[in-house]
Amino acid sequence: MKKAFSFIEISIVLVIIAIVVTISSQHYIKAKKNSQKTICIQNMSTLDIAIENHRMSGELPIIPGEVQYLGMYKDSISKYLNKNTFPICSEGGFYSIINGNVTCSIHGSWNTDNINSQDIDYGTDTEEIEKISIYK
Numbered sequence: 001m002k003k004a005f006s007f008i009e010i011s012i013v014l015v016i017i018a019i020v021v022t023i024s025s026q027h028y029i030k031a032k033k034n035s036q037k038t039i040c041i042q043n044m045s046t047l048d049i050a051i052e053n054h055r056m057s058g059e060l061p062i063i064p065g066e067v068q069y070l071g072m073y074k075d076s077i078s079k080y081l082n083k084n085t086f087p088i089c090s091e092g093g094f095y096s097i098i099n100g101n102v103t104c105s106i107h108g109s110w111n112t113d114n115i116n117s118q119d120i121d122y123g124t125d126t127e128e129i130e131k132i133s134i135y136k
């Protein structure tokens with residue numbers, strides 16, 4: 001009677017499965033990081049508008065153009081935010097104002113330069129290139 005599978009056949013199948021799992025998990029991690037960055041950029045955009053609204057209202061305290069930790073002004077800014085909720089960076093970065101721009105300690109400042117910057121790993125797949133075109 002012949003054995004169902006040889007050791008070599010089973011090994012080859014396991015190696016193939018390992019390769020597929022490795023490749024797909026790298027894509028997942030990359031996609032997750034890109035979406036976290038996108039959310040963070042939206043948070044910074046929202047914060048920027050809320051800060052501008054606070055400044056236009058003339059209320060105190062005045063939020064300066066350089067703030068190391070924006071959370072200090074959480075109470076003043078939150079009333080201009082949806083549901084009075086101060087946004088949080090999903091990767092644990094904190095928000096500051098540098099040169100007048102809302103900036104995340106992990107994702108940098110929010111503006112179009114950031115969105116098109118080279119620190120986003122776009123990969124080479126057509127599927128990913130299609131995703132990128134959403135940003136442009």
Ligand SMILES: [Zn+2]
Nearest residue numbers: 040089093104
């Ligand atoms: Zn961030």
